[in-house]
Amino acid sequence: MTARCPHPDGFGFQLLLTDTASRARLGRLTTRRGVIDTPAFMPVGTRAAVKGLLPSQVRATGAQIILANTFHLLLRPGPDLVRQMGGVSRWMNWNGPLLTDSGGYQVFSLGNPRAGSTEPSAPLRRIDDDGVTFRSPVDGASIRMTPQSAVDVQVALGADIIMAFDECPPHPCPSDDLRRAVDRTLDWAARCAGHLSQICSPAGPALFGITQGGLDRELRRRCAQELQRLDFPGYAIGGLSVGEPHEEMVELLQDAVRDLPADRPRYLMGVGMPADIVEAVRHGVDMFDCVLPTRNGRNAFAFTRTGGIRLRNGRYRDDEGPLDERCACEACRGFSRSYLRHLFMTDEMSGPILVSLHNLTYYQDLMRGLREALAAGRFEEAAAAVLAVWKNESNRA
Amino acid sequence: MTARCPHPDGFGFQLLLTDTASRARLGRLTTRRGVIDTPAFMPVGTRAAVKGLLPSQVRATGAQIILANTFHLLLRPGPDLVRQMGGVSRWMNWNGPLLTDSGGYQVFSLGNPRAGSTEPSAPLRRIDDDGVTFRSPVDGASIRMTPQSAVDVQVALGADIIMAFDECPPHPCPSDDLRRAVDRTLDWAARCAGHLSQICSPAGPALFGITQGGLDRELRRRCAQELQRLDFPGYAIGGLSVGEPHEEMVELLQDAVRDLPADRPRYLMGVGMPADIVEAVRHGVDMFDCVLPTRNGRNAFAFTRTGGIRLRNGRYRDDEGPLDERCACEACRGFSRSYLRHLFMTDEMSGPILVSLHNLTYYQDLMRGLREALAAGRFEEAAAAVLAVWKNESNRA
Numbered sequence A, B: 001m002t003a004r005c006p007h008p009d010g011f012g013f014q015l016l017l018t019d020t021a022s023r024a025r026l027g028r029l030t031t032r033r034g035v036i037d038t039p040a041f042m043p044v045g046t047r048a049a050v051k052g053l054l055p056s057q058v059r060a061t062g063a064q065i066i067l068a069n070t071f072h073l074l075l076r077p078g079p080d081l082v083r084q085m086g087g088v089s090r091w092m093n094w095n096g097p098l099l100t101d102s103g104g105y106q107v108f109s110l111g112n113p114r115a116g117s118t119e120p121s122a123p124l125r126r127i128d129d130d131g132v133t134f135r136s137p138v139d140g141a142s143i144r145m146t147p148q149s150a151v152d153v154q155v156a157l158g159a160d161i162i163m164a165f166d167e168c169p170p171h172p173c174p175s176d177d178l179r180r181a182v183d184r185t186l187d188w189a190a191r192c193a194g195h196l197s198q199i200c201s202p203a204g205p206a207l208f209g210i211t212q213g214g215l216d217r218e219l220r221r222r223c224a225q226e227l228q229r230l231d232f233p234g235y236a237i238g239g240l241s242v243g244e245p246h247e248e249m250v251e252l253l254q255d256a257v258r259d260l261p262a263d264r265p266r267y268l269m270g271v272g273m274p275a276d277i278v279e280a281v282r283h284g285v286d287m288f289d290c291v292l293p294t295r296n297g298r299n300a301f302a303f304t305r306t307g308g309i310r311l312r313n314g315r316y317r318d319d320e321g322p323l324d325e326r327c328a329c330e331a332c333r334g335f336s337r338s339y340l341r342h343l344f345m346t347d348e349m350s351g352p353i354l355v356s357l358h359n360l361t362y363y364q365d366l367m368r369g370l371r372e373a374l375a376a377g378r379f380e381e382a383a384a385a386v387l388a389v390w391k392n393e394s395n396r397a
Helices: A055-060 A070-075 A079-084 A104-109 A147-157 A175-200 A217-228 A246-258 A274-282 A292-298 A330-334 A337-345 A350-375 A379-390 B055-060 B070-075 B079-084 B104-109 B147-157 B175-200 B217-228 B246-258 B274-282 B292-298 B330-334 B337-345 B350-375 B379-390
Strands: A012-018 A025-031 A034-038 A040-042 A066-068 A098-100 A125-128 A131-135 A142-145 A161-163 A206-211 A234-237 A266-268 A287-289 A301-304 A307-310 B012-018 B025-031 B034-038 B040-042 B066-068 B098-100 B125-128 B131-135 B142-145 B161-163 B206-211 B234-237 B266-268 B287-289 B301-304 B307-310
Touching: A025 A350, A034 A040, A034 A350, A040 A350, A055 A350, A055 B330, A066 A070, A070 A079, A070 A104, A070 A142, A070 A147, A079 A147, A098 A147, A104 A131, A142 A147, A147 A161, A147 A175, A175 A206, A175 A217, A206 A217, A217 A234, A217 A246, A234 A246, A246 A274, A274 A350, A274 A379, A292 A301, A292 A350, A301 A350, A330 A350, A330 B055, A337 A350, A350 A379, B025 B350, B034 B040, B034 B350, B040 B350, B055 B350, B066 B070, B070 B079, B070 B104, B070 B142, B070 B147, B079 B147, B098 B147, B104 B131, B142 B147, B147 B161, B147 B175, B175 B206, B175 B217, B206 B217, B217 B234, B217 B246, B234 B246, B246 B274, B274 B350, B274 B379, B292 B301, B292 B350, B301 B350, B330 B350, B337 B350, B350 B379
Parallel strands: A040 A287, A066 A098, A098 A161, A161 A206, A206 A234, A234 A266, A266 A287, B040 B287, B066 B098, B098 B161, B161 B206, B206 B234, B234 B266, B266 B287
Antiparallel strands: A012 A025, A025 A034, A125 A131, A131 A142, A301 A307, B012 B025, B025 B034, B125 B131, B131 B142, B301 B307
16 A cells, blocks of 8 residues: 555645643534534535435535445446536535545445345345446436545546545454455545546545445554555545444543544534534544434434424424424424424425524534534533533433 | 395406407405405415425415315314314415315216226215215215305315305206206205305305306307395306317307306306316406316426426436526526436436426416416407417327
């Protein structure tokens, strides 16, 4: 592993402040398309659309960057069309910073059909040292993904930040398999960095490395250390929040963050509930993405400053109050819990739309609150207030 | 029939202009909650929600009044809750003029299961001279609707304009049945007017009478004449556009409108395609409602100044143009046909949302164009331009 990852023009991370009482950091990420204040939450726009919301509404929540999923866009409509249309960000009229994942997580999830799934048990994917071959869930076509092609697709999608192609082992995972997954992840990270530097340095996107290693501290440490020899402009922590208890995740995260360089942004992938995010920020994570605000929003669950609200509950039938008294989003300014409940009870699209809008606003307000608390030197106090609400098991989604 | 319909405070219709070349009229309808320029198109908010759109978006299309369906709101959540929440308009944060239908159309549609329906053939409703008893499609409960209760429910819903409870015969319909339906419609209209004047004149809503009579000219004339003895503040034409050819509808409409008083607003219920609307305006209709812009929007069909666009068609895959070059809606300002097609191909909610938004904008632009043409004395020219596009069979939805 000798190739170093290119550090593209226009990309940078400025560490503004590290909390004295915790390891939380205030920072600013700069990309070609705009600035992102960290700690930051990235709404998920899987198929070049944040489910239920227009880009103007996503922006109104305070979001400064969104995520799109390479796997889904590779299947439909394919990277060539997206490139022809000017890239995801322009095509979907977001026109702001965009991060794409590598597709690894989704490809490796294909092999783990959920309990009760009616899918055939025939293997949906074959992994080898050079990549993965899998059948398209859309049309059954055989698709080959390699570290190089994952970079090619993400470059075609026009992201500002792209992710290395990693092997995401299931949880739990036998230690031999876990070690092999980490070795592959490291090898593939080097191939991604080398390929990117060949095809578009220094004008291309910033490539982040991903640490794997399941719940094995030593393996994660080795992965983090070896990745750093490639000098990525940012690092992600993958393979957490995959079913392990919250406390175990938080404990492991402490060490996982400590093994990463202080001057690079740290991204905890796919996390999570408000309590997970606050704990991760406290331990030094800068970036997050998660489908929970929109998925829960579609499912009638609202995040509020006083906990979760399950709108289908009959207690809200004649509740004239807003979802959250202190929220300024369009849902809270204009609509009562009573009306929102009615929308869900009658399957009106406006229910998922409004609660998704509110939930994303809640997440952005949460992040802004943490940033303001960091700047004011009262982070632990702010964190404790959020945790007091969300550590309560009955408030979890 | 001696009771006269109350003319509530704050309601009025001002006839500003009648076209010299056609029978088209420019007018202004005033309600307690605001003014509506006519000819007007009313978006349908069946269950106190225009499907897929927030009230702020509906307002941005130019709509000045919306319609809600009494039948659906009677079933869920019921009129008592809506009244407690301040009425439909406030509850859904529309806060503008609202018209409710009487529920008659839906109740009488219950007896006509569509071809291929798996519903049991047992009678879903029983009609008698005092009203209708039917089973709730939501929970099977037996529900009784009478002219009086239809008024009560609409008053509870808080509409500015309410409709008399009418019997809507199927099409085609034996002449005896048709005559009986008209007799009942007249009797029920008198009961509605009498009941409304007892419970809330002059502070209540304006009640419109509805003419029925299928495709029978003489019957429709008698219905219109007898209704006028009740002196309604507005008149609707019901039972058209129920499957008869466009030309037949337009021909019948001419007579049906002629039988109505010139100084009262005329409302053609449930119509229609752009060509239907233009023809009806030409013959003197002032108000319209229809689910087509939103239903077709959810189904990937866009109305444009050059005709219909079926977005699932592969020809739009890489079409970088907007739905309609001359449209200023958010969908046309921000998104290409290519992207909109992608949203439908991947079942993203934003597809139905954006095309519904566009279609409602198209309908409002259509009505504004007709009003401006009327004011400028070039109505026939404007009407011909729209008809040239939409009389082309391939452009019909």
